[in-house]
Amino acid sequence: MYNGTTSLPQDVMMETPDVLLIPSLHRGHIGNFPCVSGNSLQWNISLCVKYPGTCGIVKLNISDVSGNYVIDPDGDQGEAPFTVHCHMIDKGGVGVTAVSRDSEGRVHVTGFEGKGSYQRVIQYIGSSLSQIKGLIDVSENCQHLIKYECKDSKMKVGTADAHAWWVSRDDEDMKYWGGANHGCACGITSSCAALSKLCNCDSNDQVWREDSGLLTNKTHLPVSQLRFGDTGGSEEEGYHRLGN
Secondary structure: OEOOEOOOOOOOEEEEOOEEEOOOOOHHHOEEEEEEOOOOOEEEEEEOOOOOOOHHHHHHHOOOOOEEEEEOOOOOOOOOOEEEEEEOOOOOOOOEEEOOEOOOOOEEEOOOOOOOOEEEEOOEOOOOHHHHHHHHHHOOOOOEEEEEEEEOOOOOOOOOOOOOEEEOOOOOEOOEOOOOOOEOHHHHOOOOOOOOOOOHHHHOOOOEEEEEEEEOOOOOOOOOEEEEOOOOOOOOEEEEEEEO
């Protein structure tokens, strides 16, 4: 019997009179299995199915083969399980959880002159923003690669005159780019194309330049939007990318 019925779930079978065989366990198998032996002894088995919270747990307890796996970071606390790709040999082989998004390739930006007038709402494939938040909260580390390739398109990230920024998980306009805690990475190392600027793109000199780096502050991730401007002129354009 299963959950008060006289039939077993599909793909569940009795291998022998005292062995219940479930070849591929999933959440549809959750329930009670009352059993009666040949000598009329009765007992109940309650089956609870839980998905692993991260790819690190997958590697530790289930499989060390890279591929797609279903995870449940919040452990049945409200968010539904979802599918991610587990890289089992990256980052020293700890089991890296990768979530796909619609901006992983180069996306062209042109025709948006006003500050932040170009808006890209990031769509996470197969998962919601709240599910990604739950994953980040239980992960030891998290990172996004953020990149903007620019031609005569200034960013001025972190200034009162900002033309470009990204938006955090809590809808906050962020004042830093990848690899920095304010402005862009080159501004931290005083290596921008124009030394007095905070970003390479702020040179605004009709030369293709780039500002990129890793975002690692878990309290701000995942990225919910990308915003750009200063691409309204005939010689002004850019390409953005948001990767793992």
